[in-house]
Amino acid sequence: MKNWIIVGATSAIAESVCRLWATRGYKLFLVARNEGKLQQIAQDLKVRGAAQVDTFSMDANAFELHGQCFETAQKSMGKVDGIFIAHGTLPDQKACETSFNVARAEIETNALSVISLCTIAANHFEQQRQGDIAVISSVAGDRGRQSNYVYGAAKGMVSVFLQGLRNRLAKSGVHVLTIKPGFVDTPMTASIDKGGPLWASADQVAAGIVKSVDKKCNVVYLPWFWWIIMNIIRHIPEFIFKKMKL
Amino acid sequence: MTKPYVSWGRYPYKEQRGMDLQWRTDVLPQEPNVLPQGNARSYGDSCMNQGGLVASTRFLRRFMQFDPATGLLQCESGVQLADIINLVEPQGWFLAATPGTKFATVGGCIANDVHGKNHHLEGTFGRHVTRFELVRTDGTRMICSPTENTGYFNATIGGLGLTGLIVWAELQLKRVPNSAINLETIKYKDLATFFELSAESEHTHEYTAAWIDCLASQEKLGRGHFLRGNHAKVTQPRVAAGKLKLSMPIDPPLSLVNSLSLRAFNTLYYNRQMQERSYATVHYDPFFYPLDFVQDWNRMYGPKGFLQYQCVVPNETSYDATREMLQRIAAANSGSFLVVLKVFGDVPSPGLLSFPRPGATLALDFPYQGNKTLHLFDQLDDVVVQAGGAIYPAKDAHMKADHFKLFYPNLETFTQYKDPGISSSFWRRVMEANA
Ligand SMILES: Cc1cc2nc3c(=O)[nH]c(=O)nc-3n(C[C@H](O)[C@H](O)[C@H](O)COP(=O)(O)OP(=O)(O)OC[C@H]3O[C@@H](n4cnc5c(N)ncnc54)[C@H](O)[C@@H]3O)c2cc1C
Ligand SMILES: NC(=O)c1ccc[n+]([C@@H]2O[C@H](COP(=O)([O-])OP(=O)(O)OC[C@H]3O[C@@H](n4cnc5c(N)ncnc54)[C@H](OP(=O)(O)O)[C@@H]3O)[C@@H](O)[C@H]2O)c1
Numbered sequence: 001m002k003n004w005i006i007v008g009a010t011s012a013i014a015e016s017v018c019r020l021w022a023t024r025g026y027k028l029f030l031v032a033r034n035e036g037k038l039q040q041i042a043q044d045l046k047v048r049g050a051a052q053v054d055t056f057s058m059d060a061n062a063f064e065l066h067g068q069c070f071e072t073a074q075k076s077m078g079k080v081d082g083i084f085i086a087h088g089t090l091p092d093q094k095a096c097e098t099s100f101n102v103a104r105a106e107i108e109t110n111a112l113s114v115i116s117l118c119t120i121a122a123n124h125f126e127q128q129r130q131g132d133i134a135v136i137s138s139v140a141g142d143r144g145r146q147s148n149y150v151y152g153a154a155k156g157m158v159s160v161f162l163q164g165l166r167n168r169l170a171k172s173g174v175h176v177l178t179i180k181p182g183f184v185d186t187p188m189t190a191s192i193d194k195g196g197p198l199w200a201s202a203d204q205v206a207a208g209i210v211k212s213v214d215k216k217c218n219v220v221y222l223p224w225f226w227w228i229i230m231n232i233i234r235h236i237p238e239f240i241f242k243k244m245k246l
Numbered sequence: 247m248t249k250p251y252v253s254w255g256r257y258p259y260k261e262q263r264g265m266d267l268q269w270r271t272d273v274l275p276q277e278p279n280v281l282p283q284g285n286a287r288s289y290g291d292s293c294m295n296q297g298g299l300v301a302s303t304r305f306l307r308r309f310m311q312f313d314p315a316t317g318l319l320q321c322e323s324g325v326q327l328a329d330i331i332n333l334v335e336p337q338g339w340f341l342a343a344t345p346g347t348k349f350a351t352v353g354g355c356i357a358n359d360v361h362g363k364n365h366h367l368e369g370t371f372g373r374h375v376t377r378f379e380l381v382r383t384d385g386t387r388m389i390c391s392p393t394e395n396t397g398y399f400n401a402t403i404g405g406l407g408l409t410g411l412i413v414w415a416e417l418q419l420k421r422v423p424n425s426a427i428n429l430e431t432i433k434y435k436d437l438a439t440f441f442e443l444s445a446e447s448e449h450t451h452e453y454t455a456a457w458i459d460c461l462a463s464q465e466k467l468g469r470g471h472f473l474r475g476n477h478a479k480v481t482q483p484r485v486a487a488g489k490l491k492l493s494m495p496i497d498p499p500l501s502l503v504n505s506l507s508l509r510a511f512n513t514l515y516y517n518r519q520m521q522e523r524s525y526a527t528v529h530y531d532p533f534f535y536p537l538d539f540v541q542d543w544n545r546m547y548g549p550k551g552f553l554q555y556q557c558v559v560p561n562e563t564s565y566d567a568t569r570e571m572l573q574r575i576a577a578a579n580s581g582s583f584l585v586v587l588k589v590f591g592d593v594p595s596p597g598l599l600s601f602p603r604p605g606a607t608l609a610l611d612f613p614y615q616g617n618k619t620l621h622l623f624d625q626l627d628d629v630v631v632q633a634g635g636a637i638y639p640a641k642d643a644h645m646k647a648d649h650f651k652l653f654y655p656n657l658e659t660f661t662q663y664k665d666p667g668i669s670s671s672f673w674r675r676v677m678e679a680n681a
Contacts, residue, residue: 023332040269041308044308044309047311187268190266
């Protein structure tokens with residue numbers, strides 16, 4: 001049995017992950033900003049077999065609550081074995097271009113709040129000499145593209161931060177997993193026309209996440225073929241790339 | 247992943263605008279023409295709403311309560327049957343009635359009042375629904391049960407999604423000693439033998455159905471394999487599920503189902519069993535859900551899609567009518583891998599527009615071959631009408647408006663409960679075509 005904190009528990013991908021963990025009888029501490037939604041999810045996870053489900057309402061951008069959130073989790077579950085961070089927003093790129101305030105807000109949600117939460121968890125796990133930190137970044141963080149480079153920059157910041165954190169914590173037995181999904185059919189992508197082989201379901205991605213946590217992977221592309229796609233994209237010379245419509 | 251919001255038969259293949267409901271508190275979108283949709287496992291256009299919007303429950307997939315002592319389960323309407331089985335089967339429970347796919351949702355199973363291989367004993371899915379919450383496009387919410395808002399309860403079971411959105415439902419599950427099935431397969435020689443076997447098994451076997459070699463003709467007409475089974479005993483060992491899963495990852499440019507592959511398949515399948523009778527204890531998965539084994543198998547019919555024809559003909563006329571239909575199909579040299587024949591029982595359903603009724607039901611798939619297919623369907627319709635039978639809307643993409651009214655005599659009562667903000671491609675086709 002394991003005890004996990006899930007931040008952004010109302011995300012479709014996080015909810016699918018929680019369902020898999022619930023059937024294993026884990027204790028789950030769900031964090032999200034909407035209590036009504038959290039209750040609906042908690043009820044489901046209990047039916048599916050979670051040993052204990054607690055909820056904590058918090059906006060990820062309420063940085064001052066992050067410490068309290070972690071402490072509450074520790075009190076209610078006894079011990080924290082892992083933190084899974086899944087919250088995020090898909091910004092309106094055009095709005096980010098016209099207003100720096102919009103861009104900053106997006107970077108706070110998608111990067112700074114993650115870094116704050118990871119910092120608290122890392123210090124705790126380092127002392128405990130055990131723990132898992134699993135964070136959803138994105139393939140979008142692998143290279144900046146005109147269509148969503150503010151989101152990409154935030155996710156890129158998360159990926160690089162986790163790289164360093166992994167390096168720092170390796171000797172303490174703390175494990176850091178960077179998750180890079182491609183296109184996932186979730187409410188976040190509701191406005192995009194879906195269908196075709198590149199789109200994965202939240203369940204598929206969740207199964208990949210659970211497996212990667214179990215296997216203590218470092219960086220995982222989900223589904224796996226995104227590793228190939230992103231390798232190609234990353235290797236296109238900049239002088240060609242800058243003229244491409246991506 | 248295949249395109250969301252498009253029906254299983256992919257005929258008529260129409261782009262479909264959709265949105266997703268995610269929370270029980272969500273309201274239906276404020277649009278003039280909406281239709282609830284489950285996992286789009288219906289074949290034809292009853293889960294489609296061309297020109298309008300579908301409101302999908304695919305993310306409304308949470309359990310609410312399960313009591314392992316009583317077998318009462320409460321869940322959101324987008325929960326799939328597979329989710330339920332995974333939860334309750336290890337605790338000694340099973341669905342009281344199940345269709346041939348476990349990827350259907352609870353909402354979809356109620357709205358089509360689906361049936362399974364045990365219809366002769368347990369009746370339809372709707373008979374095991376104890377209550378549900380219905381939300382209408384005007385925002386009204388109500389709990390419906392056999393004792394509360396009974397009119398809406400009866401109209402919504404088999405109501406094709408037209409009375410409102412089922413948000414969640416409560417089901418009575420069935421306790422089973424063992425989820426595995428003691429299965430007897432009988433290779434039988436003609437249609438008369440099918441009806442004899444059905445009559446003989448009615449009280450001895452919980453599950454019955456037959457697969458028919460649809461290309462056999464003359465004295466062999468109606469030959470096939472009769473499957474009958476009961477749940478295994480508590481003392482029998484549990485059967486492990488098969489691991490192999492196949493999928494159809496691409497869209498072939500043409501249908502892989504043609505008269506050549508059909509003849510080969512049907513002949514081989516009929517003869518795969520040498521002896522007349524065979525016995526086995528099988529896992530519930532291949533028994534109830536043989537087709538779910540190949541993911542996205544609907545794609546093998548190619549870009550034109552396919553249609554299913556499922557009808558029921560009353561007992562008095564069932565032998566002659568089934569014979570006539572099989573003859574017409576064999577003569578047309580079309581037909582499919584999977585032709586299923588089953589005798590329904592007389593357990594009544596609360597549903598006003600419920601399809602199952604006493605008699606024999608025949609179901610088969612056809613690759614869409616334009617007028618050839620539609621012409622055959624017209625010929626089959628004539629037989630069904632003559633026999634006093636009915637066609638199943640869940641599988642339908644061609645039923646005539648006047649036939650629909652003939653097959654569903656409670657239609658007028660039903661329309662009183664219909665939500666004026668909801669419509670479907672099917673509904674417009676059968677209600678407005680001749681208007
Ligand atoms: C391989 C296969 C085998 C099958 N075998 C059988 C069988 O043996 N017996 C049988 O009866 N059927 C069978 N079917 C048909 C299938 O069970 C039904 O079409 C079922 O209704 C599909 O459920 P769905 O969730 O995909 O619903 P959809 O196809 O998405 O929708 C079906 C109908 O339900 C309505 N609906 C869906 N959700 C809601 C909701 N929440 N509130 C209100 N209305 C809603 C829709 O408007 C539509 O009218 C089979 C289908 C397949 C693909
Ligand atoms: N979908 C994709 O194609 C895709 C691809 C790559 C990476 N990702 C990443 O995967 C993760 C999960 O996304 P998803 O696809 O599952 O989408 P989703 O269902 O829309 O989930 C996003 C979640 O983030 C939460 N959230 C947003 N801002 C928040 C804030 N300030 N405080 C707290 N919670 C906040 C939302 O909570 P509310 O319910 O309260 O709004 C929502 O539950 C995200 O990090 C996303 O960037 C997604």
